[in-house]
Amino acid sequence: MSETPAIELRGISKSFGPVHANRDIDLVVKKGSIHGIIGENGAGKSTLMSILYGFYHADDGDILVNGEKVTIADSKAAIGMGIGMVHQHFMLVDNFTVLENVVLGAEDSAMLAGGLDRARIELKRLEEEYELRVDPDALIQDLPVGLQQRVEILKALYRSAEVLILDEPTGVLTPPEADHLFKILEVLKNEGKTILLITHKLREIMAATDSVSVMRRGEMVATRETRNTSMEELAELMVGRSVLLRVDKKPAVPAEPVMQVENLSVTDQRGVQVVKDVSFSVRAGEIVGIAGVSGNGQSELLETLSGIRRATGGTLRINGQTIDLGTSTLDAADMRAKSMGHVPEDRHRMGLINSFSEYENSILGYHRDPAYSSGLLMNISAIKENAVAEIEKYDIRPPNPMLKTASFSGGNQQKIVLAREIERDPDVLLVGQPTRGVDIGAIEFIHSRLVELRDAGKGILLVSVELDEIRALADRILVMFDGRIVGERGANADEGELGLLMAGVEDNAKMSVEGDAR
Amino acid sequence: MSTGQLPRWVDYGLIPFVNLAAAFLVSGLVVVLIGENPLEAVRILIWGSLGYGEGIGFTLFYATNFIFTGLAVAVAFHAGLFNIGGEGQAYIGGLGVTFACLALDHIVPWYVTLPFAIIGSALMGAAWAFIPAWLQATRGSHVVITTIMFNFIASSLMVYLLNSALKKPGSMQPETRTFEAGGRLPFLNEVFPSFGFGYAPVNLSLFVALAACVLIWLLIWRTKLGFEIRSFGANATAAVYAGISPVRTIVITMLISGGLAGMMAINEIMGSQHRLLIDFVAGYGFVGIAVALMGRAHPVGIVLAAILFGMLYQGGAELSFEMPNITRDMIIVIQGLVILFAGALEHMFRPAITRLFTPSRAHAAEEA
Numbered sequence: 031m032s033e034t035p036a037i038e039l040r041g042i043s044k045s046f047g048p049v050h051a052n053r054d055i056d057l058v059v060k061k062g063s064i065h066g067i068i069g070e071n072g073a074g075k076s077t078l079m080s081i082l083y084g085f086y087h088a089d090d091g092d093i094l095v096n097g098e099k100v101t102i103a104d105s106k107a108a109i110g111m112g113i114g115m116v117h118q119h120f121m122l123v124d125n126f127t128v129l130e131n132v133v134l135g136a137e138d139s140a141m142l143a144g145g146l147d148r149a150r151i152e153l154k155r156l157e158e159e160y161e162l163r164v165d166p167d168a169l170i171q172d173l174p175v176g177l178q179q180r181v182e183i184l185k186a187l188y189r190s191a192e193v194l195i196l197d198e199p200t201g202v203l204t205p206p207e208a209d210h211l212f213k214i215l216e217v218l219k220n221e222g223k224t225i226l227l228i229t230h231k232l233r234e235i236m237a238a239t240d241s242v243s244v245m246r247r248g249e250m251v252a253t254r255e256t257r258n259t260s261m262e263e264l265a266e267l268m269v270g271r272s273v274l275l276r277v278d279k280k281p282a283v284p285a286e287p288v289m290q291v292e293n294l295s296v297t298d299q300r301g302v303q304v305v306k307d308v309s310f311s312v313r314a315g316e317i318v319g320i321a322g323v324s325g326n327g328q329s330e331l332l333e334t335l336s337g338i339r340r341a342t343g344g345t346l347r348i349n350g351q352t353i354d355l356g357t358s359t360l361d362a363a364d365m366r367a368k369s370m371g372h373v374p375e376d377r378h379r380m381g382l383i384n385s386f387s388e389y390e391n392s393i394l395g396y397h398r399d400p401a402y403s404s405g406l407l408m409n410i411s412a413i414k415e416n417a418v419a420e421i422e423k424y425d426i427r428p429p430n431p432m433l434k435t436a437s438f439s440g441g442n443q444q445k446i447v448l449a450r451e452i453e454r455d456p457d458v459l460l461v462g463q464p465t466r467g468v469d470i471g472a473i474e475f476i477h478s479r480l481v482e483l484r485d486a487g488k489g490i491l492l493v494s495v496e497l498d499e500i501r502a503l504a505d506r507i508l509v510m511f512d513g514r515i516v517g518e519r520g521a522n523a524d525e526g527e528l529g530l531l532m533a534g535v536e537d538n539a540k541m542s543v544e545g546d547a548r
Numbered sequence: 549m550s551t552g553q554l555p556r557w558v559d560y561g562l563i564p565f566v567n568l569a570a571a572f573l574v575s576g577l578v579v580v581l582i583g584e585n586p587l588e589a590v591r592i593l594i595w596g597s598l599g600y601g602e603g604i605g606f607t608l609f610y611a612t613n614f615i616f617t618g619l620a621v622a623v624a625f626h627a628g629l630f631n632i633g634g635e636g637q638a639y640i641g642g643l644g645v646t647f648a649c650l651a652l653d654h655i656v657p658w659y660v661t662l663p664f665a666i667i668g669s670a671l672m673g674a675a676w677a678f679i680p681a682w683l684q685a686t687r688g689s690h691v692v693i694t695t696i697m698f699n700f701i702a703s704s705l706m707v708y709l710l711n712s713a714l715k716k717p718g719s720m721q722p723e724t725r726t727f728e729a730g731g732r733l734p735f736l737n738e739v740f741p742s743f744g745f746g747y748a749p750v751n752l753s754l755f756v757a758l759a760a761c762v763l764i765w766l767l768i769w770r771t772k773l774g775f776e777i778r779s780f781g782a783n784a785t786a787a788v789y790a791g792i793s794p795v796r797t798i799v800i801t802m803l804i805s806g807g808l809a810g811m812m813a814i815n816e817i818m819g820s821q822h823r824l825l826i827d828f829v830a831g832y833g834f835v836g837i838a839v840a841l842m843g844r845a846h847p848v849g850i851v852l853a854a855i856l857f858g859m860l861y862q863g864g865a866e867l868s869f870e871m872p873n874i875t876r877d878m879i880i881v882i883q884g885l886v887i888l889f890a891g892a893l894e895h896m897f898r899p900a901i902t903r904l905f906t907p908s909r910a911h912a913a914e915e916a
C-alpha cells in the first residue's frame with residue numbers, strides 16, 4: 031500500500047439550479063506532488079476546487095484529507111486543515127494594504143497593531159524565502175494584477191497551507207513571471223507541500239505537473255501521469271475534438287492609419303508618470319501588439335485611449351479627427367461614438383457588472399444606442415434578441431441571457447465582453463488580455479474573430495502579457511517598458527529578443543523606430 | 549453564494565416574513581414583561597389598523613408618507629448612495645407645497661393647484677439635496693454626513709421662516725394661515741364615502757404616491773438613466789468604463805431622491821394639515837430608510853413595507869389607548885424592533901435559510 035493521498039474526492043456532485051457543475055467526480059492527489067486540472071471553460075474546475083476549499087458545499091460525495099473523511103463547512107475550516115487557495119478572481123480588499131490583506135481573517139489577537147508587526151516580520155521572511163516581493167504597505171488597488179496575485183499566494187503561505195490550490199495562476203503573468211511562479215511551486219513541492227494547479231495552458235501542465243486530470247462538462251474524463259501523455263492528447267480529451275494550437279492567418283494588408291497617437295504622457299493618481307511620451311500608429315487592417323511585463327504602462331495606455339483616464343499631454347488622431355488628449359474631456363462614451371471599441375484587461379472590475387444579467391451586460395456602454403430604445407424606455411426585447419444572437423455566435427454557455435454574469439465561468443464572461451465589443455463593428459478595437467482565463471477551444475475562436483475583424487479592414491491594438499499570443503496575432507509588435515515604447519519588431523520576432531526588450535535591455539534599433547512613427 | 553440562487557418567493561416573501569416574525573416575537577416578550585397579554589396586544593394592533601374603515605384610513609395616510617420617503621431612499625440606494633436627509637428634504641418640500649397653495653388657493657380649484665404643489669415640493673426637496681449631492685460628486689464629501697447636517701439646517705431654517713415671513717399675521721403660532729378649498733386635497737372619505745374612512749386624513753395624494761411608484765419602477769428598470777444609476781451603484785469602475793459620468797449620475801439621482809422626499813409634504817400639508825407648521829415631518833423621513841430596506845428598494849416592496857409601518861403607527865396608537873401600560877414610547881420600541889430585524893439584521897436569518905434551500909433544491913433537480 032502506498033502513502034495515503036493528501037486529498038481524495040469520492041463521487042462529488044454539485045448543481046447550480048439546472049446546471050450540473052460537477053457530476054460524480056473522483057480525484058486522488060498524491061502528497062508532495064503537483065497535480066494539474068484542465069478542462070474547457072465551464073467544465074467545473076473552479077467549482078470543484080471551491081468545494082474542496084469550503085466555499086461551496088457538495089450536494090453529494092466525500093472529501094478525504096490525509097485519508098480521513100472530513101466535512102469542510104467553510105473556508106476557515108479548509109484553512110484549518112491546511113488547505114489554501116488562490117482564486118481565479120482575486121479575493122482581496124481593494125482599499126486595504128498588502129499587509130492588511132495578508133493578515134485579514136488570520137489576526138492572532140483582537141488588537142491589530144502588535145499582530146501587524148509580527149505579521150510584517152513573517153511576511154518579510156516569506157517574501158525572501160520565495161522571492162515574492164511586494165511592498166507590504168501598498169494599497170491593493172494601486173497594484174497591477176500580477177502583484178495582486180503574489181499577495182494571494184503570500185496569503186495562503188502565511189496561513190501555513192499544506193495543500194495549495196491555484197486557480198489559473200498564470201493567466202495574468204508574463205512568461206518570466208510564470209517561470210518564477212513554477213520555481214516557487216517546485217520549492218514548495220520539495221518541502222512536501224501538495225499543489226493543485228488549474229490552468230488552460232497545456233505547456234505549463236507538461237512542464238510543471240506530475241499528473242493531470244481532465245474535466246469535461248462537469249465530469250472527470252481522464253487522469254494521466256504527465257510524462258505518459260502529450261499536449262495533443264490532452265487537448266483532445268478536453269474538447270472532444272482535435273484543436274488547432276496555432277493561429278491561422280494570412281499576411282496583413284494594412285491601409286491608411288486609423289489611429290495615431292503622438293507624444294502621449296499619462297500620470298497616475300499617485301503622481302507617477304506611467305506613460306512617457308509614447309507615439310505610434312495603428313493602420314486599418316492590421317493588429318498592433320503591445321508586449322511588456324504587466325505594470326509597465328500598458329493598462330494606463332489603454333485606459334487613456336479609451337477615455338477612462340486623463341492624459342497630461344499628447345494627441346490622438348482617430349478617423350481623421352485630432353484630439354488634444356492633454357485638455358480633452360471626452361469620456362468613454364464619446365470615444366465609443368468615435369467608433370472605438372474596448373475590451374478591458376480586467377473584466378471583473380471594469381468589463382462587466384456581475385450583479386447584472388447577461389443581457390444587460392451585453393449593452394453596457396452601448397445602452398444609449400437608439401437601437402436599444404423605443405421612445406423614453408429601453409427596448410428590452412431588442413436587447414435580449416441581440417444578446418441571444420451574441421450568445422449563439424460566441425457559443426456562450428449556459429445560453430441564458432437572464433443569468434447574472436457572476437454565474438458564468440471565467441472564459442464565458444470573457445466571451446460576453448468580446449462579443450459586445452466586436453459585434454459593434456468598431457473601426458478601432460483596443461483589446462487588453464483577450465484570452466486571459468479562456469480555454470484552448472475558445473482561444474482558437476477568439477483569435478479567429480480578431481483576425482476576421484482585421485481582415486475586414488479594422489485596426490486593432492492588442493495588449494497582452496502573453497508573449498505567445500502577441501507573436502501569434504500581431505502584425506507589428508511594440509514593446510513597452512517603464513512607460514516607454516522601447517522597440518518595434520515584425521510579426522515573426524525572436525522570442526528571446528523580445529524578452530530582452532521587455533526586461534528593459536537597451537535597444538539599438540530604437541532610433542529608427544521613433545523615426546517611423548512620425 | 550449569490551442571492552440569485554434563492555427562489556424569488558424565499559427572497560422576497562419568506563425572509564422578510566421570518567424577520568418580521570422575529571421582531572414580533574421579541575416585541576411580544578416585551579409586552580409580557582410589562583404584564584399584558586401579547587396575543588391581545590396583537591389583536592388590538594391589527595384591529596386598530598385594519599379592523600374598521602377609519603383605522604384603515606389612518607393606516608393608508610401614514611403609508612402615503614412612507615411610500616414617498618421610502619422611494620426617496622430606494623432611488624439613492626440604487627446608485628449606491630445613502631440619502632438619510634429625507635427628513636430635511638421633506639421639510640423643505642413643504643415650502644414648495646405651501647407657496648403653491650398660498651398663491652393659488654383662493655383663485656383656482658384644488659386640481660389646478662395640485663400640479664404646482666407637486667412640482668413645487670419636488671423642486672424644493674431636490675434643491676435641498678443638491679448641495680450634498682454636488683459635494684459628494686465633486687469633492688467626495690460623504691452624503692451620509694452632509695445630508696444629516698442638512699436636516700438640522702432645514703429644521704432651523706423652517707423655525708426661522710415660520711416665525712417671521714411665513715407666520716400668519718397677528719398669530720402667536722409658528723404656522724401659516726389655513727389654506728382655502730383651492731389648497732386642500734379632497735379626503736378619500738369625500739371621494740369614496742362607502743368605504744367609511746370617517747375622519748381619517750387619507751387623501752388623494754395616496755394616488756400621487758402610487759403613481760410615483762410606477763414611474764420610479766419604470767425609471768429604474770426601464771430607462772437609460774435607470775440603467776446608468778444601477779450600473780454606477782453596482783460597479784462604479786465599470787460604469788466609468790461604460791461612459792457613465794459619476795458626477796452627473798450622483799447629482800441626478802440625489803435630485804430625484806430629494807424630490808421624492810419633498811413630495812411627502814403634499815400628503816401632510818395639502819392633504820391633511822392645510823397649513824405649513826413646525827415639525828410636520830415628524831420622523832417619517834427616517835422611517836423611509838427602514839421602509840426602503842425592508843422593501844428591497846423595489847416599489848412593490850416599498851408599498852407593502854409602507855403599509856406595514858402605517859399599521860404600526862395607527863395600530864400602535866390604538867394599542868397605547870387600549871392598554872395604558874403600553875405607552876407611546878413602547879410603540880416606538882416595537883417599531884424600532886421591526887426596523888432592527890427587517891433592516892439592520894436583515895442578514896441574520898439569510899445564511900440559514902439559504903442553506904435550507906440550496907441542497908434540497910439540488911436533490912429535487914436530481915430526482916426530476
Ligand SMILES: Nc1ncnc2c1ncn2[C@@H]1O[C@H](COP(=O)(O)OP(=O)(O)OP(=O)(O)O)[C@@H](O)[C@H]1O
Pocket residue numbers: 046049050051069070071072073074075076077078118427428436437438439440441442467469550
Ligand atoms: N454561483 C453559480 N451559480 C450558478 N451557476 C454557476 C455558479 N458557479 C458556477 N456556475 C456554473 O457551473 C459551471 C461550472 O463553472 P466553473 O466556474 O466551475 O467552470 P470552470 O471549469 O472553472 O471554467 P473556467 O475555465 O471558465 O474558469 C458553469 O456552467 C457555470 O456557469
Ligand SMILES: [Mg+2]
Pocket residue numbers: 075076077118197439440
Ligand atoms: Mg474557473
